[in-house]
Every structure is written in structure tokens, then in C-alpha cells.
Amino acid sequence: MVTSSYRDTYQRSVEQPEEFWLEAAGQIDWSTPPVKALDASRAPLFRWFPGGVLNTCHNALDRHVAEGRGQQDALIYDSAMLGVQQRFSYAELTDLAARFAGVLRSNGVGKGDRVVIYMPMIPEAAIAMLATARLGAVHSVVFGGFAPKELAARIRDAGPAVVVTASGGIEPSRRIEYLPSVAEALELADVPETPVLVKAREGFAATTADYPGWLDWDIQMGRAEPVAPVDVEATDPLYILYTSGTTGSPKGVVRDNGGHAVALRWTLENIYDVGPGDVMWTASDVGWVVGHSYIVYGPLLAGATTVLYEGKPVGTPDAGAFWRVIQDHRVNVLFTAPTALRAIRKADPEAELLKGYDVSSLRTLFAAGERLDSDTFQWASRILDVPVVDHWWQTETGWAICANPRGLEQLPIKAGSPSVPMPGFKLQILDGAGEEVEPGTEGNIVLGLPLPPGTLATLWRNDERYVSSYLQAFDGCYATGDSGYRDGDGYVFVMGRTDDIINVAGHRLSTGAMEQVIGQHPAVAECAVIGLADPLKGQRPSGYVVLKSGVDVPEDVLAKDLVALVRRDIGAVADFKHVTVVDALPKTRSGKILRKTMRQIADGEEYTVPSTIEDPGVIDQLIGTLRVGREQTG
Ligand code: COA
Ligand code: AMP
Numbered sequence: 001m002v003t004s005s006y007r008d009t010y011q012r013s014v015e016q017p018e019e020f021w022l023e024a025a026g027q028i029d030w031s032t033p034p035v036k037a038l039d040a041s042r043a044p045l046f047r048w049f050p051g052g053v054l055n056t057c058h059n060a061l062d063r064h065v066a067e068g069r070g071q072q073d074a075l076i077y078d079s080a081m082l083g084v085q086q087r088f089s090y091a092e093l094t095d096l097a098a099r100f101a102g103v104l105r106s107n108g109v110g111k112g113d114r115v116v117i118y119m120p121m122i123p124e125a126a127i128a129m130l131a132t133a134r135l136g137a138v139h140s141v142v143f144g145g146f147a148p149k150e151l152a153a154r155i156r157d158a159g160p161a162v163v164v165t166a167s168g169g170i171e172p173s174r175r176i177e178y179l180p181s182v183a184e185a186l187e188l189a190d191v192p193e194t195p196v197l198v199k200a201r202e203g204f205a206a207t208t209a210d211y212p213g214w215l216d217w218d219i220q221m222g223r224a225e226p227v228a229p230v231d232v233e234a235t236d237p238l239y240i241l242y243t244s245g246t247t248g249s250p251k252g253v254v255r256d257n258g259g260h261a262v263a264l265r266w267t268l269e270n271i272y273d274v275g276p277g278d279v280m281w282t283a284s285d286v287g288w289v290v291g292h293s294y295i296v297y298g299p300l301l302a303g304a305t306t307v308l309y310e311g312k313p314v315g316t317p318d319a320g321a322f323w324r325v326i327q328d329h330r331v332n333v334l335f336t337a338p339t340a341l342r343a344i345r346k347a348d349p350e351a352e353l354l355k356g357y358d359v360s361s362l363r364t365l366f367a368a369g370e371r372l373d374s375d376t377f378q379w380a381s382r383i384l385d386v387p388v389v390d391h392w393w394q395t396e397t398g399w400a401i402c403a404n405p406r407g408l409e410q411l412p413i414k415a416g417s418p419s420v421p422m423p424g425f426k427l428q429i430l431d432g433a434g435e436e437v438e439p440g441t442e443g444n445i446v447l448g449l450p451l452p453p454g455t456l457a458t459l460w461r462n463d464e465r466y467v468s469s470y471l472q473a474f475d476g477c478y479a480t481g482d483s484g485y486r487d488g489d490g491y492v493f494v495m496g497r498t499d500d501i502i503n504v505a506g507h508r509l510s511t512g513a514m515e516q517v518i519g520q521h522p523a524v525a526e527c528a529v530i531g532l533a534d535p536l537k538g539q540r541p542s543g544y545v546v547l548k549s550g551v552d553v554p555e556d557v558l559a560k561d562l563v564a565l566v567r568r569d570i571g572a573v574a575d576f577k578h579v580t581v582v583d584a585l586p587k588t589r590s591g592k593i594l595r596k597t598m599r600q601i602a603d604g605e606e607y608t609v610p611s612t613i614e615d616p617g618v619i620d621q622l623i624g625t626l627r628v629g630r631e632q633t634g
Helices: 006-015 017-025 056-069 090-106 123-134 148-158 179-188 217-223 258-270 289-301 321-329 338-347 352-356 374-384 463-471 511-519 555-569 595-602 616-633
Strands: 073-079 084-089 114-118 138-141 162-166 168-170 175-177 196-199 237-243 251-256 279-282 305-310 333-336 364-367 388-390 426-430 443-448 477-486 492-497 501-504 507-510 524-534 538-547 578-581
Touching (some): 006 017, 056 090, 056 123, 056 258, 056 289, 073 090, 073 123, 073 321, 090 123, 090 217, 114 123, 114 148, 123 138, 123 162, 123 305, 138 148, 148 179, 148 237, 175 179, 179 196, 196 217, 251 258, 279 289, 289 305, 305 321, 321 333, 321 352, 333 338, 364 374, 426 477, 463 477, 492 501, 501 524, 507 511, 511 524, 511 555, 538 555, 555 578
Parallel strands (some): 114 138, 138 237, 279 305, 279 333, 333 364, 364 388
Antiparallel strands (some): 073 084, 168 175, 237 251, 426 443, 443 477, 524 538
């Protein structure tokens, strides 16, 4: 690949996208190489590398064995929960993925079929993903912190041929049994006969013996025939990953095979500066996009070693856990969420525990998932003495929209900014009328179409929702849902969402989904859930409810009920713990609840009450409650 500075590379990507991306595609092993980069025949739906044929699992595994890296570590499993470390070479991981592909095939999975994966952070989660890709099937991984109802919604939408799961996940405070949740979800989705494959783990109550017909991973693997990678079109789907939308029903982001492989491969070298033999540790979960791109596919496509960590930044056993993992596995690049850094800082402000470890292998720390606040940035930079790089992206984009491309050019780092747009992302900041704003002025961050390879192709079986959710608000552009500004040097500052999505400990959640759950309670007439600023988790949800007339229920009893309901229907990960009963909610004359104004008041920010408000008196009544509520819950 021609090496050049960031500016030249970016310019080339937007002025000559065909050449730029076909050249990047040269890093991938194709059965039939593409001769064309972009298919715009169905605009605004775009497809990358039409005519290209490949297999993503081959590129992530077999290819490296063929190139002589069979004995190199591909994946290191480190469980702080169990005190276990396990290493898998490229040759071993290839064999496991090939055999599990055989298991899936013998259970009826073929090209294009969906496989739902509901697993904790164990190597089998990555193996199941790679095996699905090997068959040309489509995986949909569901985060283990989601409750059966959320799992059911995803199963209903994806229609899997098989569900792959494990006995359960291990949280510091408890063990979470997955099998009853999977059974309940299949019932709720009305597909109780779906075949289920279970990786058994010790210490869980439920086993396959409790669920007639469910199959044991190890027994099936013992009998499995390895399967060779199946060719797929570049434009065929590799995975569906559901993410919170502004309504209760999650959006199934569809990622293709070709664009994904090309884009991720490019990012490893140019953004993360990771190549064959380097060790990359992404401390996230395979249930999130960050886990898909940088625990599983990215590092493996680049021939690097990936670390799969089952544990927390603190409490497993202490705030030195991250430094221990860096030392034990000679990690070169760490990628984590700011909330994890804040948790470590809270427990060990002067990083005393760091002194006990050799972290000299670490070259760079990357952060994403939420804004990297200046304090955390300064702290991490000081204690680790390596560049700390914020980068901004979304489930939909699959890789960074803005970053500081360390492998391409080490641009100056500015606290609070994820730096500059990456190739192919034609970033603009627009006001509500669609006009570009001046540098320094905040507006809607949008991306000109087409988006680059590796971004979402559409929403699963729902082109219409894709277009209406993302492409209609600003002509010819994809609306990111984030607001922000650019400074005079072109650095982007991402300030927050313009919709009802909140970010709790790096987890993206929909306040609309929580409101739907709360609204089911017989005492509740209406409600609003808003995300309040939180020093550890970035944001945390807080619910305001209006009771039906004539209902008399103590606030603490109702709060307990509602917290339990959200936990049951969405999951513990929502972290919904605060409820306040109010007389009325502020609304516009068209009935829209003024959540943003409520949040600004509660967070002590400046606010303007829209002129369309129905009854300004409601705001006056609420001011005290919102401020007091914040002090009590903060
Ligand atoms: N399965 C089941 N439950 C889960 C879960 C999982 N995979 N992950 C979290 N939960 C549960 C927790 O047990 C907790 O339940 P509780 O209310 O009964 O205690 C709840 O969900 C909230 O968990 P969490 O968000 O992890 O909060 P915490 O207070 O336990 O820990 C942090 C705080 C900051 C240490 C933790 O949130 C963290 O490590 N964040 C990093 C997140 C991250 O990497 N995100 C990826 C985006 S890049
Ligand atoms: P998710 O789809 O879960 O990755 O969440 C994406 C959203 O998280 C984005 O739209 C942003 O609101 C937020 N986000 C992710 N990374 C950053 C970042 N580096 N800076 C600011 N916000 C971020």
C-alpha cells in the first residue's frame, strides 16, 4: 500500500474512492477479486465490491496458517473470574472453527441461515462466530446482560436456524444462568423447537439434561467433521447486530462480508498500528460492535493476537486487573471504554497498583464507546505515559468515523476530541435546516453518502426503516444522531446524542424502550426516562412517572416495582434504579415530552424552554424535583 500522510489519504478516499478502496481490497484474500469497488445502482442503498467472492473466516484464520503463522497465538483467553489463561494458535483456532462449522452444518445451518449466539466472554463465543462465517451463514450475537424478552425480540427478527449458548456468565456478585433465559426467549418468540447448542461450564445449575433435545458443545465437537470455508459474495451478510433505536424495537444492523473485511484490515494497520504478531486487547464484550470488530475480526484479519478477557476493570480482584493482563500477555495496544478507566481511577486514584506490573509492552491506549472526558484523558496519559487516543464510532459504522490514525500519521492529540474523519467518511456539521455551520458552532453530525466499506448495508430485512431512520433527515446524508462541532483545525468534538439514546457505562440503551416497560405498570399514566450525567458511568437512567388518577401507591413501593420490571424486561445492564413520581410532564402542544429540557435542568445546564410548550407552569413545578432528584441519585 502507498504510504502517505493523513491528509493525502483522506483526500484520495473521497476524490477517488474506486481506486482507494480497490487498493485496500488488495490486502484481502479473494476467491474472485473485485474489479469494481462501489455498486450505486440501488442508491441510497450502496453495496461494496460487487462481484468479489471471499470467505471472512478464511481471511481471519486459514490464510495465516497458509502463510506460516500457524503456531503463532491467535487468541488468548484470560478469565479473571476463574483465574484461567488459555492460548489458541492460529492452527488450533482454525481447526476449532472448522469443526464447529461441521457441528452447525450437521444441525441444518447452511449459507445465509442465521445463528443467534448468546454467550459470555469465553473462547467458544469467538469460535461460534468464526464457524458461522465459515459456512457463509449469518451470526447475530446477543449481549449476555440482556433479559429473555430482549433476546426473544432478536430471535423473532433474525429467525435463527440454531441458537448457540453456554451454561452461563460469571459476574462478580453472582452467576447468571443462561439456559432458562434461552428457553424463555424461544417460548416468547414462539419458536421453542429451535435447536440449541450449549457449551457446558462448571458451577451452573441448569444443564442440557434439563432441556430435552438441546445439544452439548463438547459431545458434538467430538463427532464433528471439519468444514472448509464456503465462498460468499462480498455483498452477502456476515452478521446482524441489534442496537438500540429510539423506539422499543432494536435495529438489526447488517454488515456485509467484503466491505467489512477490507475496512477492518485497513484500520488495524492505519488506525491502531497493529500488524502480524502484535497483541491487541479490546476490553469489551463480543455482544457489542467493539467486540465484533476488535476482539474477533480485526486483529485476526491482520494476523495479530487478540486477548479475550472475562472480567471487570475493578473488583476482579482489584483495580490492577488491566495492568496484570497487559503484563501477562505483553499487550501492545489496549482498547477500552472511558467508563472502565474512570472505574480504575476511582478505586486507585494514584495508580499505586500499576507499580507492581511491567506494562512496558503497551504502545497505545484507545478509548471509545462514549466521550473521553478531559480529566480521564489526562489521568490515563499521565499514569501510562503512552498516547491515549479517543475515537468515535457507532454500531452502525462498525469502525471509527473519527480517529487519530496512529499507523498512518501521528497527528497531535487534543483532549476531548476523537480527532479527524477517517477515509470515506464525508463528515459535515449541519444546523436543523441542513445548512453547514461555522467552525466552533455545534450542530448535527452527518455523513455524506455513500458511507465507506464496512459500514451498515441496511437494517435486517427492513430497507425502509434504514432509510427512514438514517437517511431522510438530511438530504443525501446519513444522520449519526450525534451532535458536535469542528474546531479551526478540523478536529471534531462529539458532544452527545440528539435523540433518546443514552450511554450507560459504554452501553447504548434506549430510554424509549425503558419507557415502554414502565408504561405497562397499572399505576402509571405516563412517564419519561432521561439520562443524567454520572461521574462513573457517563450517564444513568432516571425515570419520572405520572400516576393514573385515583391511584394511591407509595413512591418507594412503585419505584421497587418499576426497577424490577425494567430489570426483567430489558436486563440488569440498563442499570435503572431511580424513579420519581411527578404531577405532570412538560410537553409541547403536539404532545412530545421535553426530555432534553428536563435533562438540562437536572444536570444544572443552561436550558431554553421551547415556545411550543403546552403549559410553562409544569416546568416551574418540576425544577425543584429534578434538581433534588439529581442530588439524591448522584
Ligand atoms: N451478563 C449479565 N449481567 C451483566 C453483564 C453480563 N454480560 N454485564 C453486566 N451485567 C450486570 C451487572 O452484573 C450489573 O448487575 P447488578 O445491577 O445486579 O449489579 C449490571 O448489569 C450493571 O453492570 P455494569 O454496567 O457492568 O456496572 P458495574 O457497576 O457492575 O461496573 C464498570 C461498572 C464501569 C466497571 C463496568 O460497567 C465496565 O466494565 N464497563 C466497561 C463497559 C465496556 O467495556 N463497554 C464496551 C463498550 S466499548
Ligand atoms: P454504540 O453503537 O453502542 O457503539 O454507541 C454509539 C454511540 O456512542 C455514538 O453514537 C456516540 O453517541 C457514543 N460514542 C461512541 N464513541 C464515542 C466517542 N469516542 N466520543 C463521543 N461519543 C461516543
